[in-house]
Amino acid sequence: MFQDAAVLFDSGRMFYGRLPRAIIGGAVVLLGGILVAVSSTGALEAEPLGVTSIAVALVFITSLAFGFSRIQVLENEVRLQWFPFYRRRIPVAAIQRATPAAIHGLRYGFGLRFGAFGLGIIQDTGPAVRLDAGRGYLLSLGSADRQERFLEALTAAGIHVQRN
The missing domain is CATH 2.30.29 (PH-domain like)
Structure with a gap:
């Protein structure tokens, strides 16, 4: 038709080139480390909204890597x-x-x-x-x-x- x-x-x-990939990768590692630290200290029960916000940011930034x-x-x-x-x-x-x-x-x-x-x-x-x-x-x-x-x-x- x-x-x-x-x-x-x-x-x-x-x-993305090398520098943007490094920045995105660093942010993913940082946010992932924060989530591991938060879950190991029991802060998930104390601040569920904050932990959820960090998890959403991690998913968003990871999607930008692609x-x-x-x-x-x-x-x-x-x-x-x-x-x-x-x-x-x-x-x-x-x-x-x-x-x-x-x-x-x-x-x-x-x-x-x-x-x-x-x-x-x-x-x-x-x-x-x-x-x-x-x-x-x-x-x-x-x-x-x-x-x-x-x-x-x-x-x-x-x-x-x-x-x-």
Whole structure:
């Protein structure tokens, strides 16, 4: 019936880099240790709400460890996904320009981020692209090759790519 537009670029699943994984892993170990300590001291009976809150935080942070992002460029739209919480389709006509960028350290944080730059999907440090579509998007791509293929696909879709 309806055929999907041709995919010009697909990043595949991009998982967190080394530093974000270390931070998430440290938080999981810390919360797990707190839960073990709390259960061994009998605080579960004294503060069940606090223990439940720690357990919920542990489950939430553990689920973030399995999060990934995926970016696709189709002939008529750009699709952004940050699993498990965010999906967005941006019509190509709404994107004024794209520029290469770089993410260094934890300046922007990691994961799904909101800031002066707009919305960021940041899985790792390194090559990224800024999209100007009314509001800004900062998309980490993890490698220079993936960044270049993404920019080429945007150009093929008719988006102005402003090279530095």
